[in-house]
Amino acid sequence: MRKGLSLKWVISGSLLLVIAMVLIIYNQLLPAYTEHGLRYTDSEAMEEEAQLFARHYQQDPTTPPPDNDFVKSALSKEALPKNIRDLLETTPSMAFGAVQYFGDVDSYDDYAGTVVLIHPLYDGKTLYMYDTRHDYEKDGEVETPLSDAYLEHELSMVSLISLAVFIPALIIIALLAWWVVRPLGRLTQWSASLESASAPADQRPHFIFREFNLLADSLNHSVQQVKAASLREERLLRYASHELRTSLAVLKANVELLAVQAGGELPPPLQRIERSVLNMQRIAETLLWMSRESPEALPEEAFDMRQLLNELIQEHRYLIGKRKIELILHISDEPCRLPLTACRIVVGNFLRNALQYSDDGSFQITFDQLQLRIVNRIRTPQKHQESADFGYGLGLVLMRQLCAKLGWHIEVVSEKNRFTVILKLSAQTPQQLPDATDT
Structure with a gap:
């Protein structure tokens, strides 16, 4: 069974995640802009009250300043209550539109400070208008059932709009994923066949x-x-x-x-x-x-590795020629049961290449615990030589593939004046053939 992510669920999940993030951001911004709207209402109402008073005051200087359950006013700073005069000596917490807020303004609902509007008049006097919300809230909260009902209705409409966006989007995404991914599923099934x-x-x-x-x-x-x-x-x-x-x-x-x-x-x-x-x-x-x-699987045979190596050395001794090469053999007498033909080909290939490109000196062959090691001295490669694999190139690729089929392991170590091939033999456990580029 093939495991992996389904493209249909990736597309659907990604689009739903985008919509969910948009709704979360929307819900986070809604309270902030609602609070801004309420502050705008404060500013607009007080500024409008001040403009109306200034118009009437210009026509009739005896017009009294606004004084009701929501705001109180004075035409000079000295006429203000002492607590308001003290506030005006401090830095306002926030300026919004035409008004200034004094006190903690982190949350509009919990705000119990003072809102002040300063409006200059035509005769050089100044109108100071401040809200009295903090005064009447001391006597208990005023019930506004009609306004509260309107607000709850609007908030419920916002929730309905959110659902109206999310549910159709979910349906559209499901249809889009089905329309786009279904042909891809057919293509996948056909390619698998x-x-x-x-x-x-x-x-x-x-x-x-x-x-x-x-x-x-x-x-x-x-x-x-x-x-x-x-x-x-x-x-x-x-x-x-x-x-x-x-x-x-x-x-x-x-x-x-x-x-x-x-x-x-x-x-x-x-x-x-x-x-x-x-x-x-x-x-x-x-x-x-x-x-x-x-x-x-190739048929396995019981044979003597010492005898096989001696036969291969005799077959390839002509490659030594006139070079002074000293053969040093350390072959154990342990019994071997391996595919004889394949073993003869692999070992013979390594032995032939080693003898053909070996320099004067010692030539070591060691076999112990089903591990064959061939170490030969090599001449120092010249700079103009294109390859320093000493004949092991294509032959080594084929031998790697053959050994991979047989479950054998090849290790090649190339040093400055020495070339070593290590062959680890084992029972046949065929593996996937490696690419020539892997070698």
Whole structure:
């Protein structure tokens, strides 16, 4: 079962989160702007009262200043009560519109300070107007049922508007996600069906959206190319399995015939041909085994690693030539039960490359607890050399793939004048083949 996030839920959840954040911000800003509205009402009412008084005062200087249950006034600072005069000597807590607030103004509902309006008159006098809310609130809260009912009605309307925005948005998001993601689900199901070799890659679904059709066409074209390449590879392997092994068998038979005619021992050129034919035969069989999609396990055999290494050293001793190489062997006598052909190919490949590119000096081969170590001295690479892999390049890639199939582990250590290959052998536990780029 494939695990992961569903695009439908990601889109729906993201849009709902955006709407929820908008509603939260809206609900947070609503009380603040409501409080601003109430302060604006204070400012507007007192300023309007002051303007009306100034108009009447200009017509009739005997007009008394406003004095009612909400505000009181005076035409000079000396006529104000002492507590108001003291407040005017201090810095106001906040100025809003035409009025000034004295006292704690953190919350309008809990505010019990004083609101003062200062308005100059035409004759040079100044009208001082201040609210008396803090006075009558001492005698108890005044009930305003009609106003409270209106406010509750408006707040309930705000809640209804929020729900009216959220629920339709939820429906629209669900429909949009279904409309957009449903074709993507069909595309996903169709692409998953292409994993089967017998699936008709040319019968793809058609979609409303152009982008999905382009993506489906591209995927369809890629799958057809892969299947065509797979068919070509199968034909190549089938031909190679027959033609290559037939040619190698003919070469091997003729080399053996020449050996009989030569009295049992071939001359050096024919010996090299015989070694090459044998090596090609083993590599061809192993590569054909590796190319199978689900290869069966190679047969394991009990053998002596010391004897195998001695045989491989004799087969590749000609690579030493005239160099002064001292072979140092430390081979344990522990029993081995491994795929003999694959083991011969891998170990022979490493041994051949090590002997071919080894410099004069010691050449160490150690085998203990199913771990083979080959250490050889190498010449210092020159700056003009394009590669310093000493022949291990492509061969090492193939050996890594073969060992990955067999569950073996390869470790390569390249030092200044020494090259070390460590091969850890174990029972067959096939793994996924690595890419050539991974090596």
